[in-house]
Amino acid sequence: MCAERRRRPRPRRGFTLPEALLAIVVIGVGLTGVLAAFGSVTRNSADPVVHKQMVAVAQELLEEIQLKPYAVAAHTAPAGCARDTFNDVRDYNGYGSTGVCTVDGVAIPALAGLGVSVTVASGTLGGVAAALKITVTVQSAGQTLTLVGWRTDYAS
Known part of the structure; x- marks a missing residue:
């Protein structure tokens, strides 16, 4: 073995x-x-943030304008970024700024890349002749956002 x-x-x-x-x-x-x-x-992660900022700026400005009294005649609005002397809706017609400012004209550095423009035009809303169409446009690099609101002369 x-x-x-x-x-x-x-x-x-x-x-x-x-x-x-x-x-x-x-x-x-x-x-x-x-x-x-x-x-x-x-x-692309920053795009939603910029869009949300644009919406917030446009909504704030549109609400600010709609809270002003209705005016029958247009007034000459002062030039510049400040809006503290605007006393009625029509004063905002033609308002525009590069960058976003507070009501008293202080620039907001974090929103310097945005541009704002406003038009106010007479129109008819649901049969109401005394109505103003407010268009707020906010621009950023390659993006444009437009909000439209109405203000009527409901007090008279």
Whole structure:
């Protein structure tokens, strides 16, 4: 009898060089796709914030104008960014500014990239002849937002 044991061949462990290269290529292609998707999302992530700022500025200005008294005749509005001397709706006709300012004319640095313009025109709203159509337009780099509101002479 043979006292020597027969050695069984061990199964090989690990992987070969071509398998390692293939794994590196597959992982690299997958990472490239994921990073490209993240880059696209990151580039466009500020757009909703700018749009929301534009909507907020337009709504604030439209509400400010609609709260002013109705005026039959147009007045000459002072030039500049300040709106504290505007005493009726028609004073806002032709108002425009690059950048956004408070009512008393103080520029808001965080909104310097926005431009605002306002038109006020006579119109008829639902059979009411004494109505003014207020159009507020806010511009940013390549984007324009327009809100339209009405003010009627309901007091007379």
